[in-house]
Amino acid sequence: GALVYQYPRRTICKSGTSMRMECQAVGFQATSVAWYRQSPQKTFELIALSTVNSAIKYEQNFTQEKFPISHPNLSFSSMTVLNAYLEDRGLYLCGASWGGDTQYFGPGTRLLVL
């Protein structure tokens, strides 16, 4: 079956530092990978969508300069949170899908910023 792994599951970083999170799709080819953030007590906000053979599209309020994403092949994507501050804390989810079909989510990377 389709599985999505994320690493690390939980991380703590100092304010102003950066951290990288990874997403791996197993059992299917992730032609699209979407990164979302769930801030405390909120819903899921799309950060950016990466589709094979297309430029990565960032949503309003999110930029490549702050959240650079790499999607080098059909099974792997990574995103870095640069200069993390308190408002960046939350659960970061990677959603992977094939051909725009059902999106499967990884367990998430929970980011705490001190």
Place this chain on the structure above:
Amino acid sequence: GEKVEQHESTLSVREGDSAVINCTYTDTASSYFPWYKQEAGKSLHFVIDIRSNVDRKQSQRLIVLLDKKAKRFSLHITATQPEDSAIYFCAAGDNNAGAKLTFGGGTRLTVRP
């Protein structure tokens, strides 16, 4: 852009009763409507979805209804069980945009024994 509203932020039902969660969306281009479940401290687990070419879909105890005219869709959980307790999120997407989903605010469902 698309906005998805989930009308019930909390819902409490007795075990065995049905639970209904309602969502509305704004973008007529949306054609794909999945539902996800989030248990405490965990990620999103896919529950069921419906596409705009049908107005009803059932999978065991789950029924999804879609009213394109009203831009409204709903999740019906029949014969609820305590393990159905979780936060349920509706979402809307446009397949032409790949896998971009806009989520509702979530409904915390509690099934009382």
